[in-house]
Amino acid sequence: MAVACAAGHAGDGDWLTEDEGYALDDTLFEAPEAAPRYSRVSLSHFLTQSDQLVRSRSLARFEYERPVSEGHYVRVDGKVRRFHPSDELADVKGGAYQEAEIEALWWQVSARQCFVKAGRQGVYWGGVDNSFALDQLTPFDYTEALLTSFTGLRQAEDLLQVQCYEGAHQVQLIINPRPGLSVLNHDRDRARDALEAGLHEEWGVRWQWSTEGREVAFMWARLEDNLPTPVGAGGIQPYRLEVARFDVWGMSLSQSVGALLVLLDAAYHRDQLQAFTNHRRHEWEVALGMEYTSTANHRYNAGVWRFRAPALSPAGSSRATALFNLGWSKSVWRDDLELSVLGLWGGEPRIGSLTGLADYQWSDHWSTQVSLSYANAAEGSDIALAGFADGWSTSASIDWVY
């Protein structure tokens, strides 16, 4: 019997024969360090090439987090990005440069049913991937490259968060004394700095209820917009930039039905400033999404985000539009290779893109990503700002982490 012989057995009649050749040396695997590791260092280089743009940038990142005493915890996350001479942002800046940023610098204190977290951090509401109906608390960083995930497209802010838990209920309070604007590039100007200095505090509250298969959340926030809006000035300069202050009421739902997860984000904006006018109006934004895992563990996600696109010129007008997305991902080879595809398309402003990405983990420390994209985007679109260029582009990155 081939099977039994392969196993080292004499045959079907005797399963008690000792196996040979499977002795495992106790030193085969080196034991990990006894002390816990609190830090992480990562280095990476990223390159995108297309007919219209080149991105060539390197990243060094240091993270450190640990409990400092009972009920106290700190985290620091800092990075330096080097934009090489050929990079599109180096073109804007006038040459190669580096930019240092603090992604996280917070202190968390936990007592009874609550925790307080103060310092540089991100807060993200809403559950529908690739949509921002509710994710407007922290601004965007459009200098980050976008492939098949929008995760890196946010920038943290200095704020205070209080969160309390009681059974199936969560309540969250956010206070941001000094909000900022989205970053388009690193060529800061005085006008932008003046606008940012004039922003008022933001604050919001969120309540969530969880039950088997479902999460429901309601929220309210008073926010400053993430980008300035041109409005009529009535003087020599016909238009000036103003940052809108508005209220948001929101609701978020996630409901699992078997291997299907249905997500809904809905937001009602009061007093949303209209571009090139001095008018304000109340608006709805809704995002509906689904995620599905097949029996063969293919992961699919789809979503539609309906929002009002601002007028792009004084002659234009804001219009209701929708952005659709469709994604797929699959892990193979014992999770060493992650394949993913993301398609986006919308009508106003016109945008369409399709990106395929392969992420391969060579070892516990090294990984590489390779992607191929085709995009077609109108100028002036927020999403176009995230780095889409008409036509084909290829990207590659190599990452090391310890």
Added chain:
Amino acid sequence: MRRLIMVLLVLSAAGAAMPAAATPQNVRDIMEKVDAQQRQIGHQTLTLSRLSSCGFAKQGGKVVCTEAPRMKVLESYSRQSGENMKDSQSIAIVLEPASERGVGMLTYAYDDATRNTESWLYLSALGKVKRMVTGNSDEQEPVSFFGSEFTTEDMETGKTDEYDYRLLQEGPYQGREVWVIEALPRPVRLAKTRYSKLLIWVDQARFVPLKMQAYDRRGELWKRFSFEHIESFNGLWMARRVTLFNLYSQRLSTMETEQIAQGIAVDEAFLTQRTLVDFAYREQVLQRLRQHFD
């Protein structure tokens, strides 16, 4: 990732007396006892586990890695609940490798086939918790367990009613008296398993498997599991090292329980979403639990 702790195959030394002759029904009793004790070790248990994998070859009668090993270190706490302790709640945090450090997952698994497994993942880049699409694990194809040769199917417990058992032989093996038991999947199991047959060597005195073999759909030997460093904790026997040899891929994975604290209760709130985001609270509770490590 679900039922992380279930890989620790453990049996009670103080169980009910087993029948002297192993009839078909008695063989099932043996396996149900084995399975029940596996769940018991996962109740109110904190473990620090190391999962190591590499390609392997045999040299001089010993197994050697043919490439640099990959290693994951996990800290997890689990609790059993429900009828016959077949439901589980667990939280697992990845400590190594650095690329996955801090990833946390909370899982509620139910024995009732009509209830879906629930999982929440902490997304460190966004600092928020996301509900994962899981569905009913019985309907999903097995996937790699943390990138190792182990699969989610290898971690399962509470499925003894999905197999027919037969005693093949009994006698001494590795210096201990064992039952060699064949487990053939019933139709309900055949629809979702990749194995056509399991052979399990069960220690008669400690009710702990010493060895297991899994066969593919063509009936050929696919995986060989060995259970070593068997120790007793709180009256439960546990294999602190489980090694899987995948004979097709010539790769092996070893799960070693570096530290364990069993039978330590924590507040209900610990196995909730709070633990994924409230690091100060999580570390506060874990520090207390770690004091009970063996």
